[in-house]
Amino acid sequence: MKSKIYGLLLASLMIVTLCPLSVSAKSVNNKAKTVTVSQTNDVITVSKNVKVNSTFSSPKALGIKKAKLKRLYNIVSDNTKVATVTAAGTVKGIKKGATTITLTSKADGSVYAKINVNVKNRYNKQKLRLMSAIIYAEAGSECYAGKKAVGIVIMNRVRSKDFPGTLKKVIYQPGQFGPVRNGSLKKALKLYDEGRLNKKCIKAAKATLNGDRVVTYKNVKTDMSSYLFFSGYVSGMRLQIQGHQFK
Known part of the structure; x- marks a missing residue:
């Protein structure tokens, strides 16, 4: 009987010794760790x-x-x-x-x-060509401020409900611009196509087509946003630049 008991004990001891123990990491690592998370955001x-x-x-x-x-x-x-x-x-x-x-x-x-x-830019090649030519025909001999003022008046008309809504229609509106009637606009367009048009006229055209409505003349800045007319003489004129009056 004793020999049987000793045999059972010996067998149990051998099983415990031969079987590996499964230990969880949690039971081993009791020490707390501090984890720093750095978040990187893409621009x-x-x-x-x-x-x-x-x-x-x-x-x-x-x-x-x-x-x-x-x-x-x-x-x-x-x-x-x-x-x-x-x-x-x-x-x-x-x-x-x-x-x-x-x-x-x-x-x-x-x-x-x-x-x-x-x-x-707020313009295309066709608009730049036409605006440059009409500025040259109307104010080719004027100073830069005078050239620019003419362009501003034309663009104000384009924006006004009282005039046609496109640059071409405003310029070619019957009875409005002398160079259309006398042929000088046509000549100016030819000069532009040949690359011989006054550069300051082109500069003034670019500025006004891009929405610039301010002129500087004799060190005085004038906002011309509301000006719709110009000529050699204009009744009730508000601004004069060399040979043109504006209102």
């Missing part, structure tokens, strides 16, 4: 087209609130000659070209977002 990048003298809201483009932008980020333009940006995030196109608007954290200077801005 938000969007692209926007804007025309010269037009604006768009960068907070809206990025899908964030304006107050959040002003509170948390600095915003700058890489090229202010192409596009500018205010602290509130309003981007304005200045001249044709490309630039980048960058938002950086006020806390650590990290880049949050970039807006690739493409500034486009």
Whole structure:
């Protein structure tokens, strides 16, 4: 009987010794560990087209609130000659070209977002040709301010409900512009096509087609947004630049 009991005990001991123990890591590693999680966010990048003298809201483009932008980020333009940006995030196109608007954290200077801005002109080749020619025909001998003022009046008419709604229709409206009747506009168009038109007339055409409505004459700036008429003599004139009166 004793020999049987000893045999059973010996067998049990051999089973315990031969079977591996399964121990959970939890029972072994009782010491707590501190884990630091660092989150890296990709820089938000969007692209926007804007025309010269037009604006768009960068907070809206990025899908964030304006107050959040002003509170948390600095915003700058890489090229202010192409596009500018205010602290509130309003981007304005200045001249044709490309630039980048960058938002950086006020806390650590990290880049949050970039807006690739493409500034486009507000005119095509045909409009530039026609405007340059009419400015030359009407004010070819005038100073740059006088050339530009003529272009502004024409563009104001394009925008006015009292005149035809396109540049071509405004210029060719019956009884309005002498160069259309006397043939000098046709000659100016030929000069433009030959590359011989006065460069300042082309410069004035570009400025006015792009929405510039301010002239500087004798160191005085005048906003001509409401001017619709010009001639050698205009009753009730508000501005005179060399040989032209404007109102």
